[in-house]
Amino acid sequence: MKYFKKLIGERIYLSPMNVEDAEQYVEWFSDFRTTDGVGKSADLMNVDAERQWIANSVNANEMNFAIVSLENDELLGSCGFMNVDRKDRRCEVGIFIGKEENRNHGYGTEALNLLLDFCFNYQNMHNVHLCVRSFNERAISCYRKVGFKVYGRRRESFFLNGKYYDHVYMDILDSEFNGSFIKNKYI
DSSP states (O other): OOOOOEEEEESSEEOOOOGGHHHHHHHTTHHHHHHHHEEEHOHHHHHOHHHHHTTEEEETTEEEEEEETTTOOOOOEEEEEEETTTTTTTEEEEEEEGGGGGGTHHHHHHHHHHHHHHHTTOOOEEEEEEEEETHHHHHHHHHHHHHHHEEEEEEEEEEEHHHHHHEEEEEEGGGGGGOOOOTTTTO
């Protein structure tokens, strides 16, 4: 089996990433429609480096997951948390959906809810934050939908395609997170 159903939701599940998907990730991260939104358009990736990154994507300071369709086991994107501070119980999250035709269907929202459920209820995080570029209104809307709030802004701190944009900082506390989204919980 290529994927493992670690965190099961309504339409998707989160699985440990698979090195066999390195080529797919490099393809997605070679497309400006994907990389502009996540701030990686100036980066260059190759398959060998991506395989290495995936192989090391679960450690003490980060955990990354493949986002996979429950219906057909199609790889949709990835998400994860990093910069984990166990003492202060905080971390940062990141997410992307690979194909344009899979965006705006709620997969990102569902993946974030699964990830936050895991962060707060299994990893014992208290504060989860993220950084998004100001032009990425679709992502900002998704983050607000799951409960993130803007706590700051760094003006004109991101350069893309000849223009400067703001970085928008958002976070959510465990007390603000409502719901139980992981369907395969035992207790």
